[in-house]
Amino acid sequence: MTGHYEKNLAVLRNRDAEMASHVDRLHDDPLIEVVETKEGAPVPSMLLGEKKNFLHSRFDPEKEAERFMGEINTADHDLYIVMGFAFGYHVESLLKRISRDVIVLIIEKNGSLFRKALEQRDLAGVLGDSRVMILLDPPEDVIADRLKGKASKNVSFITHRGSHQVYSGYYGTVLEICRSYLSTKEVNIATLAKFEKLWSSNIARNIQYYADNRGVQSLYGKLQGIPAIVVAAGPSLMESLDFIERNRDRAVIICVDTAYRILLKRNIVPHFCIAVDPQVINARYFEGVPLTDTVLVADPMVHPSVFHLFRGRSMTTGLVFDMMKWIERICGDKGEMTHGGSVSTNAFDLARRLGCSPVYLTGQDLAFTGGLAHARGSYLDEQIHLRTSRVNNSLMFNRYQLTALPPVYVKGIRSEKVRTNQKMMIFLAWFQKRKDEALVNATCDGAFMTGIRHVSCHDINLEKRDIPVSSVIDGLMASIRESMKDAATVRKRLIDRINAMLRDLDTLIPHLEKAVGFSGKLIDLLSQAGQDQGKLDYILRKLSEIDRTIETKKEVKDMISLTSQRAIHTISEGYDIDASDAGLSSEVLVARRSRFLYSGLYEAGLFNRKILMKMRTMLGEEAS
Structure with a gap:
């Protein structure tokens, strides 16, 4: 073991203590051998049957990595999913080519191979890079969890050739899992955009049938x-x-x-x-x-x-x-x-x-x-x-x-x-x-x-x-x-609850309207060269007060959330609001997302007032 291991492990422990402990417990894989190039670069090989498969070029792995990444479009992507780490030469090349706000998710099948990489190479730069997430032979739910909240509008899948030739079936399956999750996420957001208001409208019109x-x-x-x-x-x-x-x-x-x-x-x-x-x-x-x-x-x-x-x-x-x-x-x-x-x-x-x-x-x-x-x-x-x-x-x-x-x-x-x-x-x-x-x-x-x-x-x-x-x-x-419940009693209880929620909404809607205005002012202030800290503090304090008010109205807050899911998912899953997000500072982006969310909640508040009144009408026709 070279002196690289302890340094690499310390950096990894800083980022992911659980993974570092797992790696430290792993044993050598007898199928893995390491050779050095003329320049002293370590290259791993895997024995499959009687054939020795080199995972990187045994002559010049760095040059091979540069050539490999040169074939890949590394512009305009938010997320890179890399199948196979091996000794990480290709990952280093990728990180040099991409911007600081991009995420790189790396999935490696063989934990012992990853440990060997930590022993043989100085990978502190890769392991400590905030853009990098590494998963070792993860189950499907862990992959989904790591992809949650990551922008996936512009995703690039990169399959490391050396890793794929050794574990082609595994990386093929992982690729399908990632694609399936991201496709499901896209379908979910498209579905929310199309149906979020229709769902609530139909529930309102079906309320009498549902009750009875x-x-x-x-x-x-x-x-x-x-x-x-x-x-x-x-x-x-x-x-x-x-x-x-x-x-x-x-x-x-x-x-x-x-x-x-x-x-x-x-x-x-x-x-x-x-x-x-x-x-x-x-x-x-x-x-x-x-x-x-x-x-x-x-x-x-x-x-x-x-x-x-x-x-x-x-x-x-x-x-x-x-x-x-x-x-x-x-x-x-x-x-x-x-x-x-x-x-x-x-x-x-x-x-x-x-x-x-x-x-x-x-x-x-x-x-x-x-x-x-x-x-x-x-x-x-x-x-x-x-x-x-x-x-x-x-x-x-x-x-x-x-x-x-x-x-x-x-x-x-x-x-x-x-x-x-x-x-x-x-x-x-x-x-x-x-x-x-x-x-x-x-x-x-x-x-x-x-x-x-x-x-x-x-x-x-x-x-x-x-x-x-x-x-x-x-x-x-x-x-x-x-054995059915008394329908008239159920309808009466629903009408009472609806009336209470309408009163809460009438209190909440003006606050949401103010929040839209405050977040707009916040964008203007943050876009100025000389920021007035006093005004910023005042706006942030007012927005916090509004947030606390929203939290006290749990049932109407939840109902509003249903009809503003597109806005909520756009924010939580890291999507751009529109093309004008590009090039903005992180502070302005946060303020824009805040206004986008409050606008969605305000519109949903107005919509849900109509929905509750519709419910009351549908129930009242029978209850009167």
């Missing part, structure tokens, strides 16, 4: 041990219809709203249909549908037309957002549901909460099987045909779906490989992470789910039941109806 109706929790655990078939609307669904029809009395059939019409056309009446999307187009899945024995399970954030158009029994799930839990505390627990970004993930979660096992997935292609986005005959497929013309035919609509996001090719169930995209990869990853032995993928084709049992639906034979599943569900629904 049954919660699906009353069925949880009541269908223990009965198999379930989850029906999604992927292109291969048509091949599974015989299997679903054959087993309607032997398994609980849970379909997503998109697939509902397809089943009805085959005279298959599912036991449950689940709806979670807030958009009005999803309500049209039930347009013109006759009276049914199907039980609708709806998220309270669905479009109100869902409840008007669906002709049958219905239940609601709980409120997913903590900011709206005050409603549930009054109405009673309706039933928690795990969300994975797609209605089919909700359908699977419902099956498991009901107690069903095993759960067979059908139509869960998560891919453009046969060049199609949805199963033939789904509502979305019908809309494509209604909107076709000589110029825009159905093939062109499917082509648009295929090209809306860059293609990703993955292993297929029946096909050698299938085309999907990053959005569907998020849902694929959700199922793969379940590690649930009850989950069986019986989808006929589409993306193969790694770690999940795949069985052809044609090979599944379910046992005949003494009592048909539909009769069991009918009995449960009848008993639930008799």
